[in-house]
Every structure is written in structure tokens, then in C-alpha cells.
Amino acid sequence: MSLVDFFFHGHDLRFVLLAAAVCLVSAYACITLMRHAKRATGRMQKVWIGISALAVGFGIWATHFVAMLSFRPGFALSYDIGLTALSLLMAIVLCGAGIGLAIWGGKSVDRLLGGAVIGVGISSMHYVGIAALVLGGNLEWNGGLVGVSILSGLVLSSFAVRAGLGTGRYRVPIAVGLLTVAICAMHFTAMGAADFSRCFPIVASGSQVDGTLMSLAVALISFLIVAAAVGGAVLDEADRRRTERERERERHDAARLDEMRSRLELALAHMEQGLALFGPDQRVLLHNQKWVQLLGFPADAVVEGEHIGDLCRAAIEHLGSHGVDLDRAAGEMCAHHLATVQAGGGTTTHSFGHDAALRIQHSPTGDGSWVTTIEDISESKRNEAAIAHLAQHDALTGLANRARFNQLFDAALAAAENGDDNLAVIQIDLDRFKEVNDSYGHAAGDEVLRRMAERLTAGLREGEVVARLGGDEFAALKPFTSMDSLRDFLKRIEAAVFGQVTYQGVMVNTGGSIGVAIYPDDGADRSKLLNNADLAMYRAKAEFDTRICYYEREMDEHARQRRAMAHDLWVALEKDAFDLVYQVQKSVSTGEVTGYEVLLRWDRPGHGLVSPTDFIPLAEETGSIGPIGAWVLKTACLEAASWPEPYKIAVNVSGLQLAQLELVDLVRMVLFQSGLEPERLELEVTETAIIADKKRALYVLRQIKAMGVSIAIDDFGTGYSSLDTLRSFPFDKIKLDRSFMVEVETNEQSKAIIRAILALGRSLSVPVLAEGVETHAQLDVLRDEGCNEAQGFLLGRPGNIDWADLLDPPLSA
Template sequence: MRFFTCLTDDHNLWLVGLAAGLCLVGSIITFRLYRRLRAAEKGTRLAWAFMGAVATGATIWCTHFVAMIAYEPGTNISYEPVLTGVSLGVAIAGSALALWVASRTVRFSAEIGGVLFGLTVVAMHYTGMAAFATDAVIHWSTAYVAASVVGAVLFGGFAFNRARRAGQVLPVALMVLGIVALHFTGMAAMTVIPLAPMSGDLAADPANVIMAFAVSAVGLMMLGTGVASHALDMQSRLQAKARLDHLIEGSVDGMVVAQDGLILAANAAFADLAGVAHDALVGEPLSRWLSHTADLTIGGLTQSKLAEAGGAEIPVEIAVRRDGGHAVETDLMIYAVRDLRMRLAQERRIAHLARNDGLTGLPNRSSFLEWLTRQTSDLNAPTKVALLAMDLDRFKEVNDVHGHAAGDQLLIQIAERMRACLRHDEFVARLGGDEFVAVMPIRHRDDALDLVARLRDAVTEPVILDHAEVACGLSTGIAIWPDDAHDPSALINDADLAMYRAKASLGTDVCFYEEEMDEAVRTRRRMAQQMREALDQGQFSLNWQLQAAVDTGDITGYEVLLRWIQPDGTFISPADFIPLAEENGLILPIGEWVLRTACAEAAKWAEPHKIAVNLSPVQLGHVDLPRLVHQVLVETGLSPSRLELEITETAMITDMERTTHVLRQLKLLGVSIAMDDFGTGYSSLSTLRAFPFDKIKLDRSFMSELDGGPQSAAIIRAVLALGESLEIPVLAEGVETLEQLTFLRDQGCDEVQGYLLGRPQKTAEGHIQQAARVLWDGAPPLEDAA
């Protein structure tokens, strides 16, 4: 009972209550500063440790000395100033060490810090008691002293242990009990036996007055430090919360701030994503919406699922950041949650566009190649694969007449019909423009015709577009794997060849691949390559065919003829290689070589005969033709009046306005323009009216048919009459007999050329003129005379 009698009989209970109040306030502030110290950044830990040490040490010291002032042993007492100050220093230094150790993250650091705190209280108390001075005999009880030490250590360790794991009430209560228990147990351990009666008023003792002011000053410092630290902490937290609120609310992504798995703050975007009210999020476990948060990588991006309030799972992307030291258990975790539904939808759309046609929605070339490769990967498969290459007929007419928008609508409807007529193992794709392909497994060659028939019905059925009914045809080429080719690329090439054959055919719109098609293509490609080599290696040569006046037999000029004799002596007809050269563009360099070589050779002749050079429609459509002709004439020195350029009617009607403009530029150079192959075109009379030609060349086909009936003779008379009325000289090609020459002379023809005058020769010399003249006397042709 000594503890209770000491408290009730030997102390002023009012001052004891004041000491307890100071201890309670100081303990609250101590643990607030302790928590702030644990969460403090590295650069501010010393400042928070200093404020915590001052507040804690002052709490211990003030509690002790206010309680000492409240002690009434029945004799005069005083306190030695040096030891009193030392006791304050012990309290502050020991508190600093205890708080610093307890804030570490190593195991049992909180308990060790609590033990240090208890020892600090003990050291401060008995240092302060050593400053106790009185005229009395003091007897100490070892048992009570030991109990005070054990109680302080146990309560201190337990208080700091609970401060890390529990709320604020229990740690504060344990700290108050530890300080109070130490003081009053320690006071109970002391028995004071006065040697002289108490004299005077204890309150009037100057030393006690000074001590009271000193204790009050320390108490004010403690409260001031506590209030200041509390204000700084609140201001810092408010600023951080405002900054955090501004940050998370300004983000379009869902933002969540959590601590120990509980949501401290969240923005409206996350609330909308979770499908709950914003206020309902705070305090709730984050795992209610986001599972496996412990598996998230800090600083990285992780795709996961968010559980919506309605039970649906939303694909999200989560970024996690730790706000604080990486090893602090109370760090704030910031989660950025991004809704992936729109992005995934866009990715699906991009993937769809990458594999499907943007207009019709059918698979595109990439998907087709993947499908075909997969279907033809197993050479031991029990079934074959039919590849259908398809091209729409008359689709260009729809674009030209109704516009490209109508053409697009037509393609969309045709694609929908194609897709609707397919079976589960069939595949159709659009490669571009009006080109489609289809793939199907077959057992027999003719099985592919069933799909062709269904696709033909889908394509040829009329389509209504803006009150206009349009329809297309379908040309289809079929190649069979592995019969026609083992490689997908070769199979595609074979199907294309068959499709072009079907498109060119008048009797059928379906054509199976045949090996002869491939051989013809290879021949054309080989010839094209040989033409390039012939041009580079000088294998081309020129021949000259004589042109003479009908009435006198005088030479009027020479037509330039291109010849190609390969190194092995093989002669390739111009009818074979000229169309191919026009297709691949080689006609431009070849035509330039013919023009330049012919002009250069003719410029060296002794007689100023004219030369006639044929122009391809491709050359005539080139914008630089007038400049090229002018350059060649200047370089070779040939007079423009000696050059005659021959064009066909077909070249004229392709683009009448453009061609006429080019011809007028050539005429301004002084060059003559002749219409070649007259009578075989589509609009000869309109062509003659469009441009003033210098000569008309009657096609050789009329000469070969002159003996076959009266029609050719009538046409020749009509052409000669037309030329006479238009004042345009007429030259007849293909004259090979004296009878033909006699007929032309009788009908008033101006000039002739043909084998009757001699075959084309590599040179144009004077003996040709002599031979030409004797023809009018009935002599044999030139080569026979020679």
C-alpha cells in the first residue's frame, strides 16, 4: 500500500493532476511525431527527430518535476540546479535515441526503442532525485526502485510496440502509465526522516519559486514544440492532400491512393470505372475492385481486370508508384488505372483492317496468302485445293458512267453476296480494285465449277444504284494445287494466267490453267529481256524500202523499217516484238534510236531523198516528242523537209485533242505528217478533217485483195478520189505486180511502194533508182535483174 499512500498522503493532488495532464498531452504529441518521423523523407528525418526528442524529453521532465513540486515530505526541500539541468538533458538525449531506433525498419526496432525510452525515463527520474536537497535522512527501498525500473521498461517497450501496429489511444495510455508508474513507484521507494521541523512557507522559498518558473517555461516549450510540430504536420498533410487531389482529379485515368490495402483517396474517373459513388470508395479495401494488387510491379505497367459494381470485369492497365521510402511499411501506394476497352477495341479494329479489305470487309491479300499457305502446306492431304482468280467485267464502265462512289457501292453489294454464297470450308478475298480470289478444297477438277457458278450468280445479279440498274460479268481463272503448282506463289500466277485467258475469250468466262499459258508468258518475258539486251548490244538494224512516183518512176523517198536479227541468225518479226515493246515501254528508247540513226544516215546521202519513220502511239503520246525530233534534226543536220513521220488512225482517236496538239508542234518544225494504214481504222474521214495530213498511205491489204473482187477496187478508187478532192497525195503500199501498178496509174495514184520496186535493203544507193525506172518499161523486179 506504500504506492497509494505516497500518492494520496504525500502529494498535492491538484499538482499531481496537472502533472498527469502534461504527461497525457506530451504523450499524444510524442506518438504523433513518432509516426511522422517514420514516414518522413530522408532529408527531413533529423528535423522531425529533434522536435520529437524535445517534446518527449520535456514531457518526461515536466511530469517528473511538477510531481516533485507536488511532493510534501513535511520538511523544507530544494533542488540543485546543475543536476536538474542535467536531468533535462538526459531526458531529451535519451528520447532522441529511443525515437530514432524505434523508427527503423529492422526487426524489433520498435520494442528496442521502447526499452530505451523506459531507461531514459528511469535515468531522468533518478538524476532529478539526485538533485533533491533537504535536511532529512532519506532511506531507499531496493524493491520499489527495481519495480519502478521494470515497470518503465515494460510499459515503454509495449507502448512503442503498439504504436507501430495499433491506433493512438493504447500507445498513449501505456506511455502515460509507464511515466506515472515510474515516478510514484520511485517516490514510494523513498522514505524521508526530517532532522529539523519545517520552517517558513514552502511556496515563499526563492529556490522553489525559481524552480516553479523553470518548470513552467519547460512546459510551455514542450507545448509550443508540440503545437508547432502539429501545425507543421497538418499543413504539410493538407498541402500534400490538396496536391494529391489536384493530381488525381486532373487525370483522365482512374487514380487511387491506398495505404495498407485501404483506399485513402480516389478520383471521379475511378469511381465511374468501378460503378460506385465517390464517397463509397474511401476506407474500403482496394482488393474489392482490383485483385492481386500484391503481384503488381512498382514502376511498371500491368494488364489486369477491374471488377465493376455490376459484376462485369473491365480490362485495365495499372501503373503503381510508391510515395515514400521503399522500405517503409506505411508508404502510400498510388495506382493509375486506365480503361483498356477503347484501346482494345481500336486494336481489334486495326487488326481487322490489317487483315480485311477496308471497303468490302472481305479478307485482304495478307489474309488470303495466309489461308492459301495453310491450305497447301500438306502435300499428303487427301483433297486438292482450287484457287479461283476472278475479275469483274464491265466494272470500269460503271465507274466511268456513274462515278467511283457508285462503283464502291457495287463492290460492297457484290462482296456481301459472295460472302453469303460461301460454304464453311470456302474462302473469298478481295485483292484490290475489281480483283477477287476464292479458295476451296476439291476432290475432282470440276468441283470448282460449282463455286464458280454460285459466285457468278452473286456477281451478275443486277444492282440498283441511285435509280440506275447496273450489272457486271465475271471472268474466272482456275488453278489446282498440287496438279498445276506446288508453291502458293506459282499457283497464284497460274490462276492469273487462266483468268486473263478467260477475260480475252469470247466463248467462255471460265478457264482452267494449262501449261501452254505459262510457256507463252515465259516466251514474252524472255523476248522482253532479249530486247533490252539487243538495244544495249546494237542488234537492231535499219532497212530501207523504196517509194517511187507512179507517173515517172522517180524515187520520192524511203521508208525506214526496223529489223532484229539475233546473234544466232534468228529473225524476229516486227509484228512480234513491236507490240511487246509498246506494252513494257521499250518502244520509247527503240523509237528514239530508229529516228536518230535514220536521220544520221540520210544526212550523208548524195541525193536529198525523203525518209519516212513510223511513230508508235506510245511515242505520239509522249510530251517530249517535238523536243526530241527537233534535237535529232539539229544533231544530225537533216533538213526537216526531208523527214516524214507516219502515224496510224488508232493513235489519233485515242486522245484526239492531245495528239492534234503534238502533230501541230511537229508541223511547225517543218516535218511532214503521213497517215499510215489508211482504211483500216474506225473514223478515217473524221481524222482527216481534224488534221491536215501531208500524205495518205493506203493499207497494203487492199492491194492483196485487188484481184479478189470489185470491193477493194471500189475502195481504192474512193480513197484516191478523196485524196484528190482534199489535195492530199496518196501512196499505195504492198504493190507487188505490174497489174496492180497499172491499175493505180490508171486511177491517178501518186506514189507506190512494195516488192515490185524491190525488197527492203540495208542501204539506199543510186542503182535502186535505175532499177525503179525500168519497172515502168515492163522489166523484172530489182532482185531478179540483179
């Protein structure tokens, strides 16, 4: 109560309020400048600590002397200049020490201690300032109040500094309030502890200053304090804005980092490749889930921090590389990858069990770390293997194709040359396979080929090879040292070729021709051996009762002769070395000439006349039949057009010619160039030529018949389906094959067949011409049976036409 009474009755309240205002402003300047100093670094931090010390030191000093102006002891006060200056210096120095301790210490206890040092500065400044009063008498003190004043300054200053350097929304107002209360509480409590009743003024000397001058000094200092406060406010606002900008930037950066992190995690999660980051210590720092999956680890496996060597071992173990030394394989793999990283990175491929394959790429980052990506290339490896297999194997049967067979053949030849084994080359060609396709469809033919491949490969032994070279052609290789071994292999092949295949309820009998050539007796290279095995296979095909035929040197001579004949056929075409002869055709009843059949003759240089039955099949095989047939047609039409009598000519057409649509244009062109009437031309075709491609053949024949050219079916009665052929096309003539005339005189069956064919011709209104008539008895039979026409040696041999013969009396005479 004595303090309250002293405060209200011993002071001018106006100056008290002014002192409080000065104290508040100085406290604000101190706190804001102190916070700015805390954010500064280096030398500038010391500068701002000094400025903060000046602001609070001057503030405490000004507050003290403004408050002293409000004090009314009953006499005027004067001050000692030295002690007054000392009080100001002590306030600045001690407050600066406290602020430095609070900022540089950093801890909460350091801030409390720093605030306590400021409290010491406040107390020291006050009591030194009281000592600066020039008084007479005896100034007495209340020790308890002195202690309270000092303690209040220490405690309140400690909490003020702690709050000012702490965090929180209201930290600055709280700190300013606490520091203001600390200064005011200390001053007025200390003033209440002093008893000025026994004091009196003394005359001022030169070392003293009166109250008026002190008021001017205080006013000036107060102005400086206000300026410092304003500067502190500006700095605090700038700091606040900067802090806000920094926080906004931090929030923006944090949001951006979160977004980038989310995108990174999304990208890593959806990458087709596995990705991992290894540190300089060769351990995993970061990875995506795909990386764990590709290495075969469980989904919940934790691999961060794992060494690359441990990962190599686990990958080999998880991906199923069995039958290897795990430690050794893992060590080699780890060393390989580390060497790749140290060499600047690169790509490597590892294959594991169960067809797993991984492509691994390392990319060093420059600080000892590296990024590893893993890609699963198992599917592409399987595709490459499949493509490689397709390139060397037949797609239908799975057997080696021609390219693969040649590789295996060359390898087997090399082995045979370096060893004691012989090598057998076997060519296999299926019989009547085209009939299977024509009769049952290509699906049935494919099934026959697949089943044939299965039977041929069943039980193959080491070194034995079976391949499909194309179509219905197969080939095999057999290394052997004894003929018994070869015969056993051929027996297995024969059993596979000759058998039955059931397809959709249809039973198809299979068979074939097998040719064998043996290294080194039958050839020393692949081409020669294949050619000789092919010759042996064709010999087997030509001989009815032979399934397997071994190559013989006579076959090579025969093949050479055929090649020479084929060459001479082309030469004869170029040199126009063929000749045409004509065999007369006459009416059986009257003996009159009805026409001539055109026959081809070839006088081969150095060999004499060659039978058409020898060179025509060869011409069909070698492809020269087309040009030869065109030459025959053109030459015959030109010659017939020059005859004095308009007799009809019959020209044979090959099956290969009939399969070509160009035959229609050829006939039209020849008729136009020769000027021969279409009614005088007759084309003879065999049933076999029509059956080969019936639809196309009949189309061609209809186009030719529409020109007015006659169409005769030759060799009737020897084909597959004579009646069906006659039903399919309206032929103009039926030519009875010469084979039926051989025994017609003595064999009733032959006579019955002729009688049936003649009856068929009459019922279809198609004339019948009999070939091969060589005796009068045969002619009489034909006449009795009502045959229309005949030709043969009896009626005239093939040759050039002698027009004088036309004047002879007819046979009937």
C-alpha cells in the same frame, strides 16, 4: 460577524495584505509550475511536480506565518521548531501528492481529488502550525468554524486544480484566484475558530523560536516563493509561446494538409487512370472515381473495404464477359493479380466483352499494401486491330490484300498437302476497266470494284477465299474434292464478274477473264500455281469467246517461249542485231517516189526472221520498245542523211514512246547528230497510241511538229474516234489502213469508205496515202478517186534501196 470583528480588530491589516500577496504569488507559482509539469514527460515530469509541490507548500506555510505575524493576541508569540518544520513538510508532501494525482490521473474526477488532497495539506499545515505555538493556558476551538475552514480549503482547492489543468482562455487566473481564496479562507476561518483569551506566553526554551526569527524565515521563504512565481511566469510564458507556436504550426500543417488533400482529391478526380490503394488484408482503402467507372460499377457504388476477389467478380459481371463460369473466372483473375503483387508488381491486360480492354498495373509499397492503377486501352486495342486489318486487307473493298492472300494460300496448301483435298487457284482480271475510269471517272471505277467485291464474297462457303491483289486484279482459292464443287464455285465467280453496276445514273457492264490452276496437277508451290493461273487468265483474255480457262501445259511452253524471245530482244539490242529495210512510197498520179517507210527486221539466231507483229507487242510488254524505237530512229536518220537524194523517211512511233515526254528530246538529239533536215523526217502514230493518253500524246506531237517534223496518222479508219482525232491535231498526212484495200475492187462498201476518207482529206487539205496496194486494179481505183500517195508490194517490196531503180520510168508511162 464574530469572524469579521476578529479579522479587523484582532489583526494588523498590513500583514494581512502581505499574507494575501504571498498567497497569491505562491498560488500563481503552483498553477503555472503544475501546468508545465503536465506538459513534461518521463523523469522531468516528476521533477516539475516536485518543484510545483515545493512552491505551493512553502507558499501555504509562508502565508500562514505572515498571517500569524498580523495576529495580535496581546502577547508575543513563539514557536516550537519541530512542529513548525513538520507543518512545512506536511504542506509540501500532501500538496505534491495532490498535484501528482491530478496530473497522472488525467480524468476530471482525478483533478478534483488531487485538489482535495492539496486542501488537506493546507488544513494540516495550518493546524500543525497552530499547535507549534508555545502558549500557556487553555486554547479553545469552535468546532463549527473548524469544519467550515477545512471544508472551504478542500472545495476551493479542488476547483482550483480542476480549472488550472483544464482548458479555456481564463483558466490560469481563475485557478490562481480559487487557490488563493482557498488558502486565505481556510487560514482566517481557522484563526476565528480559536479562542486565545485563556492563553498566556511562557518563557522560550532552546527548542523554541521567537517571532523575530520567524519573521526572517518567512521573509526568506517569501523571497523564494516570489522567485518560483517569476520562474513559473517565465515558464508559463514560454509554454504559452510554445503552445502558440505549436498551434500555429498545427494550423499551418492543417492548412497544408487540407491543401494537399484538396490537390490530391483534384488529381485523383481528373486522372485518366483509375487508382486504388489496397491494404495488407487485400481490401480497398482508397480509390478515385475513375477507378470505379473503369470497372463498370455504378457511380454511387461504395467499394471501400471490398476484397480484390469480389472486385474481380463484379468487374467480369459488369463489363460483359458472358458465357464464362463467373466464379472460376473471378478466382483465376484474383489469383493472377495476387501472384503479380507478391512477385514485386507488374502489368497485365484483361479483355472483356463489347471490345473492352484494361491495362492493370500493381505497385507494392513494402508493408503488404499495394497501389493499383487501371487504364482503359479499348480504343488503342481497336486502333491496333484496325491497323492490323488495314495491313492485311484492301482499303477500298475490304478484301484480303496480297500479303494476307499469300498467308491464306500457304495455309491452304499446307492443309491440302496433309489431307485429301485439291486446291484451285483462280486469277480474275476485269476487262476494259481502264475505259471505265477514262469514261466515267475514278469514282465510278472505285464503285465498280466495291460492288464486284460484294458480289464475289456473297455466299462464300467454308475454306473459300477471295482477295484483291491490286488494280482490277482479283484472286480466289477453293479447296475441293470433286470437280462439281469447283465448277459451282467458278459459276458463282462468273456470275459475280459478269453483270452490271449502276453509278450516278450510268449503267456500267462488267466482265473479266478467269484463269484456273489446280494443286497438285498444275504446281506444288504458291509461285508456280499463281503463275500458271495467270497464264490461263491471259489465254481467256486472248480468246474472244472464252470466259474461264484452265491451265494447260502448252500455256507454260508458250510463256517460256515468250520469255526466251524477250531475252533475245535485249541481247539483239546489245549486239546491234536489228536491220532496217525501206518500202517506197509513190505518187498515185505521177508514179514519182515521194519517200520511204522505215521497217524493222530481226533475224533471231536459231529461229530465222521474226515478224514485227510477233516481237513488237512483246517488246511493248517487256519495256524494250523504248530502246528499240530510239535505235530505229537514230539509225534511219543517219542512213537517210547519207542518201544522194533528199527523200523523206517515215518512222513508226510506238504508243509507249508517245506517252513519254523524253521523245521530244530524242527527236531533237537525233536530228542534231545525224544532220538530217527536219522536213525529211515523218513520224507515224496510230489512233490507238493517241487515245491511250490523248492530252499527253497531242502535247508531245505539237512539240515535235514545231521542229519542222511531219506527223502522219497511221492505220486511219480502224480506231475509236478518227474524226475527233483529226479535229484535235493538224496532221500532215493520213495513212489509209491496208484492210480497206482488200476488197476495194469488188466491194462497193469498201470503195465508198475509201471515197469518204479521201473526201475528208481533201476537205481538210491533208494528203492521203493508201497502204497495201498489191494490184493494178487497186491502184486504178485510187487514181480514179484522187488518192495522193500509195505504197505496197505493187510499188515495191521492203528492202535495201537500189538507187538504179530510181532511173526507171514512172508507172504512169
